Amino acid sequence: MKIIEGGVTAAKGFEAAAAAAEIKYKGRTDMALIYSEKPCKTAGTFTTNVVKAAPVKWDRAVVESKVKSQAVIVNSGIANACTGEEGIGYCRETAQEAAKILGVDAEGVLLGSTGLIGKQLPMDRIKAGIAKLAETKGAGTPDGTEAAKAIMTTDTEKKEVAVTIEIGGKTVTIGGMAKGSGMIHPNMCTMLSFITTDAKISKKALQKALSTDIQDTYNIISVDGDTSTNDTVLLLANGMAGNEKIKVDTPEYDMFLEALHYVNETLAKKIAGDGEGATALFEAKIIGASTKEQAKTLAKSIVCSNLTKAAIAGHDANWGRILCAMGYSGAEFDPEKVDLYFESKAGKLKIIENGVALDYSEEKATEILSQPEITATADIKEGSAEAAAWGCDLTHGYIDINADYRS
Numbered sequence: 001m002k003i004i005e006g007g008v009t010a011a012k013g014f015e016a017a018a019a020a021a022e023i024k025y026k027g028r029t030d031m032a033l034i035y036s037e038k039p040c041k042t043a044g045t046f047t048t049n050v051v052k053a054a055p056v057k058w059d060r061a062v063v064e065s066k067v068k069s070q071a072v073i074v075n076s077g078i079a080n081a082c083t084g085e086e087g088i089g090y091c092r093e094t095a096q097e098a099a100k101i102l103g104v105d106a107e108g109v110l111l112g113s114t115g116l117i118g119k120q121l122p123m124d125r126i127k128a129g130i131a132k133l134a135e136t137k138g139a140g141t142p143d144g145t146e147a148a149k150a151i152m153t154t155d156t157e158k159k160e161v162a163v164t165i166e167i168g169g170k171t172v173t174i175g176g177m178a179k180g181s182g183m184i185h186p187n188m189c190t191m192l193s194f195i196t197t198d199a200k201i202s203k204k205a206l207q208k209a210l211s212t213d214i215q216d217t218y219n220i221i222s223v224d225g226d227t228s229t230n231d232t233v234l235l236l237a238n239g240m241a242g243n244e245k246i247k248v249d250t251p252e253y254d255m256f257l258e259a260l261h262y263v264n265e266t267l268a269k270k271i272a273g274d275g276e277g278a279t280a281l282f283e284a285k286i287i288g289a290s291t292k293e294q295a296k297t298l299a300k301s302i303v304c305s306n307l308t309k310a311a312i313a314g315h316d317a318n319w320g321r322i323l324c325a326m327g328y329s330g331a332e333f334d335p336e337k338v339d340l341y342f343e344s345k346a347g348k349l350k351i352i353e354n355g356v357a358l359d360y361s362e363e364k365a366t367e368i369l370s371q372p373e374i375t376a377t378a379d380i381k382e383g384s385a386e387a388a389a390w391g392c393d394l395t396h397g398y399i400d401i402n403a404d405y406r407s
Contacts, residue, residue, distance in 0.1 A: 007160025009144035010175035018150035021129030024077025039068035047231035053081035278392035295387035301329030303391030313393035317365035344371035
């Protein structure tokens with residue numbers, strides 16, 4: 001696998017664009033397009049929130065149908081959630097407008113919305129934005145980057161990644177872009193992720209790969225404990241790499257899954273590290289577990305703990321909060337066997353051994369916890385399984401952003 005520059009336009013046949021439609025924001029782009037020369041097989045995973053936004057319902061229906069897709073239209077600023085039948089109607093209207101301008105099948109147009117819940121989309125601006133997107137779409141790396149910027153809301157940086165692999169003598173590319181900063185607590189987070197590939201792959205293999213991989217990527221990050229109404233991950237494959245078709249449970253499928261995992265994990269970490277008001281990416285790693293599921297449960301409980309996140313923000317080695325979070329996770333373990341380490345580019349420090357604090361240097365611990373990427377590793381000494389989860393620190397900035405989000 002080779003990491004390359006770019007995002008959604010890295011794979012053959014994909015184009016992208018950004019446009020300023022002034023849906024909510026002024027002075028910046030707020031609509032994005034992903035377009036494929038050839039119709040794509042699609043896979044998707046969606047929010048587990050009972051309250052589902054209109055575009056989530058629309059996309060699920062598209063993915064579950066036999067229809068192929070050539071276009072994704074995304075807007076930021078308004079989520080089109082809790083908008084009733086009118087909101088669904090606007091999805092249909094958006095798809096039809098995109099189909100007319102781009103010359104694609106309206107039934108296969110995929111949609112994404114993120115932003116304020118409860119407001120209706122300004123369809124005059126949406127339609128004008130689609131026209132601008134169609135006029136300016138391109139296959140260059142900058143086109144993909146501009147699309148990644150356009151879907152941001154409270155994000156502070158664009159999130160994109162791309163890789164290539166060799167399958168049967170053909171170069172296969174997978175690229176992606178994502179947004180997410182707040183309302184991040186998946187079983188799917190407000191998180192949108194769009195992944196493109198030129199791989200020739202069966203729809204069954206495409207969906208299985210995505211559904212399998214989100215469990216170890218997007219579903220183990222947390223910023224604030226809120227599960228969004230709009231969480232969506234879409235994967236589009238146009239087959240233009242020319243490889244032999246990838247099928248489930250083959251060596252080629254395993255290679256594709258490994259590359260997809262890198263893309264998803266990279267985007268998930270970028271989302272976690274860019275949490276609203278965050279100053280640090282916080283990784284919790286459990287080693288020595290009996291099962292991977294036990295390790296995942298413990299790790300995610302740590303990154304979801306607001307007390308732990310506040311301690312990370314204060315560069316405070318308050319290890320008791322980590323043990324406490326492990327204790328209420330629902331996973332069984334022996335706290336009197338736990339060793340705990342803090343690690344960053346400033347070094348690694350053992351904090352507790354067999355559940356008891358060591359005589360460690362508070363100054364060194366503070367130095368380690370003052371870095372932009374921090375890992376807490378707990379060895380529970382039961383077996384060989386391990387897992388990690390990602391989150392961020394909790395600062396006053398989170399309150400500042402969310403106290404007046406609607407203004």
